[in-house]
Amino acid sequence: MDGTLAGAMIALGAIGVTLTYSVLQFSNFAHGELISIGAYITYLIAAAISAAVIGSSEALAVFSFGWNVLLAGGVAMALTGFLAWGLDWLLFARLRAKGMAITLVMASFGASMALRAMLELVFSSRPLYYTQELQIARAIGAGILVTPDQLLLVAITATLVGLLYVMWAHTALGRAMRAVSENPALAQVCGIDVPRVVRVTWYIGGALASAAGLMLGLLVQVRPQMGFEMLLPLFAAAILGGIGSVPGALCGGLIVGLSQAATVQFIGAEWRAGVAFVILLAVLLIRPNGLFGRRS
Amino acid sequence: MTKALLQMNDVVAGYEKGLPIVRGVSFTASGGEIVAIFGPNGAGKSTFIKAAAGLMPVSNGSMLLNGRDITQMPAHLRARAGLAYVPQLHNVFATLTVLDHLKIGAALLPPEARTAQIDASLTLFPDLARQRQTLAGRLSGGQRQLLSIARAVLTQPAVLLLDEPSAGLSPRMVEQVFAQLVKIRDEGIAIVLVEQHVQAALAIAERAYVFVEGEIAYDGPAAALRNKSTLAALYLSHAHRPAATTGVP
Numbered sequence: 001m002d003g004t005l006a007g008a009m010i011a012l013g014a015i016g017v018t019l020t021y022s023v024l025q026f027s028n029f030a031h032g033e034l035i036s037i038g039a040y041i042t043y044l045i046a047a048a049i050s051a052a053v054i055g056s057s058e059a060l061a062v063f064s065f066g067w068n069v070l071l072a073g074g075v076a077m078a079l080t081g082f083l084a085w086g087l088d089w090l091l092f093a094r095l096r097a098k099g100m101a102i103t104l105v106m107a108s109f110g111a112s113m114a115l116r117a118m119l120e121l122v123f124s125s126r127p128l129y130y131t132q133e134l135q136i137a138r139a140i141g142a143g144i145l146v147t148p149d150q151l152l153l154v155a156i157t158a159t160l161v162g163l164l165y166v167m168w169a170h171t172a173l174g175r176a177m178r179a180v181s182e183n184p185a186l187a188q189v190c191g192i193d194v195p196r197v198v199r200v201t202w203y204i205g206g207a208l209a210s211a212a213g214l215m216l217g218l219l220v221q222v223r224p225q226m227g228f229e230m231l232l233p234l235f236a237a238a239i240l241g242g243i244g245s246v247p248g249a250l251c252g253g254l255i256v257g258l259s260q261a262a263t264v265q266f267i268g269a270e271w272r273a274g275v276a277f278v279i280l281l282a283v284l285l286i287r288p289n290g291l292f293g294r295r296s
Numbered sequence: 297m298t299k300a301l302l303q304m305n306d307v308v309a310g311y312e313k314g315l316p317i318v319r320g321v322s323f324t325a326s327g328g329e330i331v332a333i334f335g336p337n338g339a340g341k342s343t344f345i346k347a348a349a350g351l352m353p354v355s356n357g358s359m360l361l362n363g364r365d366i367t368q369m370p371a372h373l374r375a376r377a378g379l380a381y382v383p384q385l386h387n388v389f390a391t392l393t394v395l396d397h398l399k400i401g402a403a404l405l406p407p408e409a410r411t412a413q414i415d416a417s418l419t420l421f422p423d424l425a426r427q428r429q430t431l432a433g434r435l436s437g438g439q440r441q442l443l444s445i446a447r448a449v450l451t452q453p454a455v456l457l458l459d460e461p462s463a464g465l466s467p468r469m470v471e472q473v474f475a476q477l478v479k480i481r482d483e484g485i486a487i488v489l490v491e492q493h494v495q496a497a498l499a500i501a502e503r504a505y506v507f508v509e510g511e512i513a514y515d516g517p518a519a520a521l522r523n524k525s526t527l528a529a530l531y532l533s534h535a536h537r538p539a540a541t542t543g544v545p
Contacts, residue, residue: 172400172403175392175396175399175400175403176400176403178389178391179392179400182391182392183386183389185351185383186383186386186388187372187389188350188351188370188371188372188375189349189371189372189374189375190372190375190400190401190447191372191375191376191400191401191403191404191451192372192400194372
């Protein structure tokens with residue numbers, strides 16, 4: 001179950017990475033910070049709701065958190081989406097206009113460091129928690145132990161990924177995004193507003209990153225480094241799935257998450273972080289297009 | 297033939313500022329006519345048609361579509377204003393299905409007209425109707441060309457710009473593509489056809505332009521170019537011509 005949950009979190013982040021890469025053709029190394037920022041925004045809004053509405057932070061049914069966290073998570077997704085869009089407007093769009101791909105990548109490194117430092121400055125490195133409640137895992141058969149929070153988070157991930165897949169595969173916006181990712185010039189002459197598709201891509205990527213931040217914050221803790229530490233698994237999952245493939249990012253996330261959990265179980269926790277790196281190297285060497293990627 | 301739908305006046309265009317490829321070209325295309333553009337390699341034909349589509353910076357001149365100034369209009373708005381463009385290469389999205397392409401084209405129409413237009417398009421292009429769920433990347437070169445034309449025509453454009461639609465196609469497929477162009481022309485659409493396959497294009501075109509070194513060397517009836525030596529003379533002689541020839545060369 002730990003592996004599935006880790007995979008779900010990685011998948012949400014990897015989908016953002018893969019969308020950004022396929023539509024904008026660059027690796028956004030600041031994506032991890034969108035996860036952290038989403039988690040912090042959720043924390044701040046949940047605290048504000050808790051202060052304004054008495055009882056909103058009391059544990060909801062079998063879960064360890066109150067409805068304030070769920071509401072805050074939804075609002076944070078919307079705000080982080082706008083923030084990602086704003087980051088593009090402020091930084092990446094200007095560099096993209098000059099047509100320097102490598103500059104964009106380096107700028108994303110810079111943005112990543114700046115945003116992380118800003119979080120440390122504002123919130124310090126001290127971890128924050130959405131809830132102090134403890135949950136007891138329950139057996140659901142086949143020797144699997146799971147907490148209600150974990151089940152809910154898997155269900156939220158499945159819903160988000162399902163909605164995203166329907167959008168990607170069956171709506172005009174999804175067709176436009178797929179068209180822009182393959183050939184922006186042709187998309188333009190087909191009447192597709194490419195700058196709008198770019199904005200929507202940032203927005204969706206930011207919103208999903210925020211959802212991953214909420215999950216990570218609920219299951220572990222909220223820290224400025226939390227997103228940065230997810231970066232390697234995110235890229236490993238996106239590349240394993242095949243850059244540009246939403247189903248690929250989901251499968252890649254689950255494979256990386258389950259591999260990490262299996263490593264902790266059978267080899268040792270200290271090797272957990274190395275698994276993503278090994279998967280990344282293996283995919284690049286054996287199948288550079290990934291599981292679902294198209295051949296160039 | 298009806299009124300001029302596309303007017304380009306004294307257009308200067310090129311990839312880099314100060315290095316124009318198209319140099320002061322004036323051009324018109326009217327509804328219900330096919331206007332062919334010929335010229336040797338490097339004459340600026342494709343650059344000109346890209347400039348018309350909004351994919352190439354224009355440093356001077358003006359462009360009117362149906363009387364509306366589109367000189368500074370982005371490419372996607374030109375498509376919505378009624379200017380459809382079919383590039384020579386990479387003219388379909390390999391990972392999208394035939395139906396996806398038609399839906400992308402139909403997205404420019406009012407919602408109530410979309411399904412009917414897609415159906416009409418599949419009737420006009422029966423080859424595509426049989427493969428509506430096939431990925432465009434799996435179609436033959438000719439089928440891709442037809443799909444690209446079908447997507448463009450489905451938007452009900454005023455003007456259809458085609459950049460060498462016969463490139464890489466078998467003679468039979470060229471015949472099929474050109475037969476479709478005649479049908480499209482007969483619906484009142486202005487077709488601008490950049491083409492190396494001169495005789496096939498002359499057979500269906502009403503008027504023609506010959507570009508040499510980024511300028512117009514000939515502007516007149518297509519029939520006047522059916523003599524091969526006339527065209528060859530135009531290709532070779534323009535360098536020292538003071539001005540474009542109008543009418544019979």
